[in-house]
Amino acid sequence: MATTYQLISSQILGSSSASVTFSSIPATYTDLLLKVSLRSDQAAYTEVFNLRFNGITTTTYSYTAVAGSSGTTSSFAASAETYARSGPTPGSVNTANTFGNAEVYIPGYTVAQNKPIGAFGISETNSANDAWVQSNAALWRSTAAITSITILPIGGPNWVTGSSFYLYGIKNS
């Protein structure tokens, strides 16, 4: 039986960093799966983690989200973004030693069509309020194969020490 789920690469921060990049992603898989355990040094309850593909910084990204936080629900979206917003993660005000938990699925990352992204992430804290549960659909309007992924905070400026990033390849045969 073929092995369909393999770790491509992982990075665990030994010191804070403004971004993390997986480069030279092999084209030998069908889909990509990114798992992240993140915390930002932004002085806020909630940080947003974003993806940028192949180093492209043009306004070719968009997203739509549904979320629950502090007893309320919401849905929001944006277009012409310079990165794919992928979900919430804790900032420096959240309970200490508490990191986010998120995964992003990127199907058909080598296929010559625009790249859809499905993400599900949470930001926890020891309070009834100020945590986030969120799911995002995002789009990168490019038909290029994805060869690199950069994960960066919207505020930050940094991911803190201990933040961890895991990129998996999924094969359909």
Place this chain on the structure above:
Amino acid sequence: MATTSLARSSLKTLTKYDSFLVGNSAYVPPSFESIATIVGTGASGTITFNSIPSTYTHLQIRVLARSTLAGNISTNLSLRFNGDTGSNYVSHRLVGDGTSATANASTAQSNINVIPISAALTAANIMGAAIYDILDYTSTTKNKVIKAIGGDDQNGTGELYIGSGLWLNTAAVTSLTLFTSSFFTTTTTIALYGIRG
């Protein structure tokens, strides 16, 4: 797995190799493996995974479950780490019931309670389903955070939950206990997977 034709093998060329591995692709172990699966007995409301190996980076729990609790359509599926019964757990939920969406939370609890499962008032053979993810479960510097998605549909009604849970403890996770009101049915299956990182 790659194959090597006999025409190119040592059987054809009569070349002697000192290792059986010559000519074969390097074995790359899968990153997603089953650790254990436990089936409900119909006589217990608790399922525990003990002695979880520390050889993985993440854990995933996959749930197909139903409770025998009478008089209810659904009931709790609770999660506890390392047998800790202290008030060290927090849960947050986003809920959709087919009509509206709500969000709620609970703090200072003795377990994480995010996704309910079907109970006795639900029509026969309808189960609840859920997936829980726990990243970096062997870390001794991170509180343990889960995300989960699941719910149950009852052919006209139902609820979807996506949620999160926090265990205010940085210990490595070595055991997981899932429990419900009354008993897990014999059709309940809860599987624990390890993911390498």
